[in-house]
Amino acid sequence: xxxxxxxxxxxxxxxxxxxxxxxxxxxxxxxxxxxxxxxxxxxxxxxxxxxxxxxxxxxxxxxxxxxxxxxxxxxxxxxxxxxxxxxxxxxxxxxxxxxxxxxxxxxxxxxxxxxxxxxxxxxxxxxxxxxxxxxxxxxxxxxxxxxxxxxxxxxxxxxxxxxxxxxxxxxxxxxxxxxxxxxxxxxxxxxxxxxxxxxxxxxxxxxxxxxxxxxxxxxxxxxxxxxxxxxxxxxxxxxxxxxxxxxxxxxxxxxxxxxxxxxxxxxxxxxxxxxxxxxxxxxxxxxxxxxxxxxxxxxxxxxxxxxxxx
Amino acid sequence: xxxxxxxxxxxxxxxxxxxxxxxxxxxxxxxxxxxxxxxxxxxxxxxxxxxxxxxxxxxxxxxxxxxxxxxxxxxxxxxxxxxxxxxxxxxxxxxxxxxxxxxxxxxxxxxxxxxxxxxxxxxxxxxxxxxxxxxxxxxxxxxxxxxxxxxxxxxxxxxxxxxxxxxxxxxxxxxxxxxxxxxxxxxxxxxxxxxxxxxxxxxxxxxxxxxxxxxxxxxxxxxxxxxxxxxxxxxxxxxxxxxxxxxxxxxxxxxxxxxxxxxxxxxxxxxxxxxxxxxxxxxxxxxxxxxxxxxxxxxxxxxxxxxxxxxxxxxxxxxxxxxxxxxxxxxxxxxxxxx
Ligand SMILES: Nc1ncnc2c1ncn2[C@@H]1O[C@H](COP(=O)(O)OP(=O)(O)O)[C@@H](O)[C@H]1O
Ligand code: SF4
Ligand SMILES: [Mg+2]
Numbered sequence: 001x002x003x004x005x006x007x008x009x010x011x012x013x014x015x016x017x018x019x020x021x022x023x024x025x026x027x028x029x030x031x032x033x034x035x036x037x038x039x040x041x042x043x044x045x046x047x048x049x050x051x052x053x054x055x056x057x058x059x060x061x062x063x064x065x066x067x068x069x070x071x072x073x074x075x076x077x078x079x080x081x082x083x084x085x086x087x088x089x090x091x092x093x094x095x096x097x098x099x100x101x102x103x104x105x106x107x108x109x110x111x112x113x114x115x116x117x118x119x120x121x122x123x124x125x126x127x128x129x130x131x132x133x134x135x136x137x138x139x140x141x142x143x144x145x146x147x148x149x150x151x152x153x154x155x156x157x158x159x160x161x162x163x164x165x166x167x168x169x170x171x172x173x174x175x176x177x178x179x180x181x182x183x184x185x186x187x188x189x190x191x192x193x194x195x196x197x198x199x200x201x202x203x204x205x206x207x208x209x210x211x212x213x214x215x216x217x218x219x220x221x222x223x224x225x226x227x228x229x230x231x232x233x234x235x236x237x238x239x240x241x242x243x244x245x246x247x248x249x250x251x252x253x254x255x256x257x258x259x260x261x262x263x264x265x266x267x268x269x270x271x272x273x274x275x276x277x278x279x280x281x282x283x284x285x286x287x288x289x290x291x292x293x294x295x296x297x298x299x300x301x302x303x304x305x306x307x308x309x310x
Numbered sequence: 311x312x313x314x315x316x317x318x319x320x321x322x323x324x325x326x327x328x329x330x331x332x333x334x335x336x337x338x339x340x341x342x343x344x345x346x347x348x349x350x351x352x353x354x355x356x357x358x359x360x361x362x363x364x365x366x367x368x369x370x371x372x373x374x375x376x377x378x379x380x381x382x383x384x385x386x387x388x389x390x391x392x393x394x395x396x397x398x399x400x401x402x403x404x405x406x407x408x409x410x411x412x413x414x415x416x417x418x419x420x421x422x423x424x425x426x427x428x429x430x431x432x433x434x435x436x437x438x439x440x441x442x443x444x445x446x447x448x449x450x451x452x453x454x455x456x457x458x459x460x461x462x463x464x465x466x467x468x469x470x471x472x473x474x475x476x477x478x479x480x481x482x483x484x485x486x487x488x489x490x491x492x493x494x495x496x497x498x499x500x501x502x503x504x505x506x507x508x509x510x511x512x513x514x515x516x517x518x519x520x521x522x523x524x525x526x527x528x529x530x531x532x533x534x535x536x537x538x539x540x541x542x543x544x545x546x547x548x549x550x551x552x553x554x555x556x557x558x559x560x561x562x563x564x565x566x567x568x569x570x571x572x573x574x575x576x577x578x579x580x581x582x583x584x585x586x587x588x589x590x591x592x593x594x595x596x597x598x599x600x601x602x603x604x605x606x607x608x609x610x611x612x613x614x615x616x617x618x619x620x621x622x623x624x625x626x627x628x629x630x631x632x633x634x635x636x637x638x639x640x641x642x643x644x645x646x647x648x649x
Contacts, residue, residue, distance in 0.1 A: 202411040208366055209406075210426045210477070211399035220425075224416045299416060300461040 008292075012285040019281040020070060020274070024063055027270055053079065066274070075275040080267045086275035089260050094279070096166060097256035100248065101241045103176045108183035108237075113227075115184070116191020117218065123196060131188055138185025143244050147178035147251045164253040175252045179244050183237055190233055194226040201225070228299050231291055238287040242280055313484055313517050314340040314363070319377035321355075321362045324370065330589045332358040334541045336377075340485065345511055345518035347528030347549075349564065350538035353586050356521045359538070360487045363519075364404055365394050382484065400430040403478030403516075407490040409470035413462040419473055420458030426480050445476040448513070449506060468499035472506065479514060489521045500527075507531060525568040529553065534622065537561050540587040540597030547623030557617075557625040559602045562639045596628065604629060604637050 050056045054065065069076060075086035119131035154174060155163025161173045198204065199222055207221045246258030253259075257276055264272035295302050317337050323330040333355040340346050348356050361367050362374050365386060379386040381401060386394065398404075406412045414422055423445070424438035433441075443454035449472040451457055462470055471491060478486055488507070492500040508531055511518060522528055528535055529549060536546040537560065545558040556562055563582035584601035587593050593600065599609040609628050617630035629637055 202406060202408060203414040205366060206406065206412045206474075207414070209364060209398055209404040210429075211395045211397065212425065212429055213395060216425070216429070221414050221417070225414070228416075300418075301415060301463050 005289075008289050012282075012289065015285055016278060016281050017067075020067065020278060021063070023274055023277045024066060025059075027273060028059055028062075030268070053077075070274075070278065075278070076271040078272050079269045080264075080272070086271045089272060090257065090275060090279060093255060093257040093260050096254055097242075097245050097249065097258060100172065100175050100179060100254070100256065101245050103172065104180040104183070104241055104245075105238075107176060108180040108187055111180070112184045112187025113191050113223075113230075115188040117195055117223070119188065119192040120195030120199065121218065128192075131192070135185040135188040135192075138181045139189070141181070143178050143182055144247050144251060146181050147174070147248055150174045150178055151251065166254045171252070171254075175248045175254060178251075179241065179248045182244070183240060186233060186237070187230065190230050191226060194229045195222060198222045198225045224298060228295070231295055231298065234291045234294070235288050238291075239284060242283060311342055312339040313342045313344075313382060314519075315378070315380040316359075316363065317378045317380070319359065319362055319379060320375040321358050321367060321372060322375050323372045325590075328590050331592055332372075332541055332589055333362065334592070336538075336541075336543055338536055338543060338546060340517050340519060342484075342517055343515055344534065345520060345532040347532035347535045348519060348521045348538055349523060349525055349528060349535060351564075351582075351586055352523055353589075354538045355541040355589075356523075356538055357489055358541075360404070360489055360519060360521060363487065364398055364402060365389075365391075366398075396430070399426050399478075399483075400481045401483050402485045402487060403481070403483040404487045404489070405471070405474045405478050405491050408494045409467050409474055410494065412474055413470055415462055418459055418461055419465070423458070423473075423477050423480060426477060430481050441480065442476070445480055446473070448479075449473070449476040449510070451476070467495055468502060471495065471499075471503055475503075475506065475510070479510070479516070482514065483516055485519065486516045487519045487521075490523070491520070492527060493522070493524075504530060525552075525564055537564065540592065541589055542597060542626070544598065544627070545623075545625035547619070547625075551620070551623040555619075555623070556639050557619060557623075557630060558598075558627045559604050559629070559637075560598045561625075563601075565639075596626075606634070 047056075054062060057065070066076075073087070075090075077083075077085050078089060081089065115131045115134070119128040122128045151163045151174060154160050162168060162171045163174075165171050204217060204221060207217045212221075245256065246262060248254070249256040249258035250262055257279065260272060261276040261280075263269075264276065316339065319333055319336045320331070321333040323332060336355075336359055338346070348359065350356055358367065358372075363379050363386065365374075367374060374387055377387065381397065386397065389397070413419070420439060420442060423442035424435060427433055427438040427441055428435070439458060442458055446454035446457060451469060451472055457465075462473075465473060475488075475491075491507070492503050495503060504527060507518070507520070511531065518531070520528060520532055525535075533549055534546065535549055535552040537544050537552070537558065539560045545552070545556065545561045547555075552561060553565070556565060560582075563580075566580045567582055568579070582601060587597045587600065593610075594613070595611045596602070596605070596609040596614050599605045602609065606628060614626045614628045614630075616624045616626045618624045619630075628634055
């Protein structure tokens with residue numbers, strides 16, 4: 001187990017290094033620099049700025065310098081926000097993104113499994129049809145449409161929740177709903193399918209033959225088995241929550257990582273692009289590792305060994 | 311005294327194609343402390359019969375259409391589900407065919423055993439673990455304390471079936487139903503499990519219903535045998551009667567198609583030709599008519615009634631009618647010997 005984890009962590013570092021290298025060179029391959037703007041700067045000013053941010057160094061030196069600093073978690077100053085470092089931006093944006101993301105995750109897991117269980121237990125009855133219908137909507141309507149509709153009707157027309165902004169807990173409601181719609185739908189569908197499969201297994205018949213009441217059969221015997229195939233969805237699920245957040249933050253004007261990321265691209269704010277990309281890559285790699293560990297907690301037949309590869 | 315009385319039980323499955331009459335008009339009883347075997351080819355309604363007793367028929371599509379199932383006088387068919395839950399696992403224990411899939415893969419053996427005791431007897435976890443360990447020892451599993459902490463995949467097939475048996479006996483049920491407990495196991499393990507069941511039968515005072523499609527398996531354990539065919543009982547009697555004086559041509563066919571320890575080496579195995587009747591459209595007359603070497607005209611049109619041959623022995627065959635030609639079973643049937 002320890003060896004497995006060490007291997008996985010090494011592999012994770014390798015992945016992150018690859019991500020850094022790729023983004024770094026791709027970014028520099030894009031024409032234009034961070035300080036190219038409509039205003040024509042005096043050549044001397046331009047030269048000063050380039051020298052200040054080491055933009056005149058050979059590209060490979062810039063790259064190795066960046067790696068060295070990144071190894072110390074120093075992602076440099078921003079180009080666009082005067083006197084602030086990338087770390088400041090992450091410290092400010094990440095808690096907001098994490099708040100929305102984790103709330104959407106919890107909501108999706110609770111609602112999704114709940115709806116999925118109900119649908120499976122009431123197979124081909126009204127509750128099942130309702131849940132399946134909702135799931136189909138959640139899967140087929142993109143989150144930005146749901147976000148915009150919520151914003152317009154619930155926000156502007158009904159004034160139930162503030163349509164945009166950050167700071168008031170009420171402002172969390174619509175972004176979280178919009179972000180969780182798709183995962184709720186997916187988890188509902190997956191839970192339903194997997195529950196139906198599990199409920200027909202022999203060990204459920206054994207549990208019934210032991211005289212156990214329905215709730216014990218569903219929650220102790222069926223659910224734990226039904227969750228196993230769901231874990232496979234958790235990797236893509238976290239990726240969705242992270243990236244979906246970028247869109248949602250943009251629509252609801254929430255100053256989270258996503259918004260900084262999007263504006264940093266239009267600004268060609270290299271350090272912010274790099275910093276946020278590395279952050280997202282690190283989060284993804286970590287989540288995937290957590291999911292694999294979760295497998296072993298739920299399914300005793302799976303042991304994390306070195307054979308399974310890194 | 312009869313512990314279990316099944317009277318005129320009919321269970322059907324309502325499928326898109328129509329009503330599958332899996333069990334129709336089955337009556338039998340099991341005495342206290344008695345072991346009864348139910349034999350018959352696959353698909354003849356053995357499992358549906360015992361699952362009806364346990365009220366484990368999935369509904370929909372299945373339904374107990376008719377009949378009474380009395381356990382110590384109480385009719386189980388009309389019992390509310392809540393009451394039935396108190397019978398399952400406590401008064402009737404059940405073990406199934408496939409020990410590889412019958413235990414929950416994500417729960418420890420200890421959890422799966424103790425939950426029965428905690429639920430039915432409301433005893434604490436430690437006391438339940440103690441009892442579970444005792445029962446594991448009883449079914450021949452050594453190191454029970456360590457085994458209780460393990461998961462099913464850490465047990466072999468035979469060991470899992472031992473666990474199933476221990477689990478079914480935990481609450482000292484009055485009746486143990488074993489639905490083909492050895493079919494999925496390889497031959498040496500089969501013999502061990504049968505030996506264990508024989509051993510336990512004398513130790514714990516339960517009645518047993520043992521289902522199998524292998525007559526050889528029942529012979530050693532059961533004092534009485536029920537032969538089922540096409541959802542009906544075609545013959546039943548003491549083990550002695552069924553082996554030494556069988557009266558139904560289907561029983562003859564079974565006896566000849568099954569390797570038996572007590573049979574002479576010379577008698578060769580003859581499978582019954584043809585396939586069981588379609589329970590979606592059951593035949594009007596005798597269900598065995600299409601495959602019976604002795605079928606007569608009346609067999610096709612009218613179902614045969616039971617003829618009582620002695621106090622325990624009865625069979626449903628037109629050959630037992632006083633006017634029928636005399637045909638007897640002698641191990642090798644004459645008709646087949648000629649062909
Ligand atoms: N869930 C079900 N739906 C439809 N038909 C069923 C179902 N379960 C059993 N049957 C039918 O009932 C008949 C008896 O089955 P069963 O009791 O399992 O046979 P066996 O004697 O092999 O145990 C079979 O013809 C089978 O097709
Ligand atoms: S009733 Fe007729 S068909 Fe049926 S078993 Fe007897 S002889 Fe054969
Ligand atoms: Mg069966």
